[in-house]
Amino acid sequence: MTPDSLRAALRGVPDPDWLDTALRRVTAEPTEITRLFPAAGRRCGRGALPDAPGWTADDAARVLLLTALPATTPATPTPSTGTATRPSGGPCCAPCRCCRSAPPGCRCCTTAIRTNDTRLVAAALGPYARHLDPAAWRQAVLKCVFSGVPLAAVADLDARADGELATMLAALAEERHAAGRDLPADATDLLHRLTAALPREA
Secondary structure: OOHHHHHHHOOOOOOHHHHHHHHHHHHHOHHHHHHHHHHHHHHHOOOEOOOOOOOEHHHHHHHHHHHOOOOOOOOOOOOOOOOEEOOOOOEEOHHHHHHHOOOOOOHHHHHHHHOOOHHHHHHHOOHHHHHOOHHHHHHHHHHHHHHOOOHHHOOOHHHHOOHHHHHHHHHHHHHHHHOOOOOOHHHHHHHHHHHHHOOOOO
8 A cells, every 4th residue: 555545545534634733743843753653543543444455544544654754864763553463463563564565665664674663674674675775775684683683584685685795794793793792693694605605716
């Protein structure tokens, strides 16, 4: 679902004026998102949206709040995401759901990568990761290593990992070693695989 389609699906929310005002506030003052995020369910409802199958009003409203953040917004405090549990036992988080089928340049996903919420980072490095250019993708992989997100969450990791990523991981490994710390095991394994695949100097 695109932001425009979600906005159209929210036409009948109980308090449309609140949503319009909230979107303007987030655009003008990004830190407001931490206050407005948890209020989405109360002000917009939690019912299913007939025009957006699989979406609820609060999920859609929260995604729109994230997409309203200015493009220049720095890493922001992770807002309360209204996490619930589906019958399957998996986490239900609006930004995570958006990242599974987001189009290129989705602001919800790029914002998710900048947060410190490991659920959001992992979600944005799933199917959406194919839209990231190589430099942004490498930085996102390093973000996973820094924040403890298992690299198994990164889509197409082995296909996209390259010598430049190996160099970045090696530098990080040196920093960690100097501080008496190690890379996570999955990052160490990836570094070894990449290093073994590099051509050896004559």
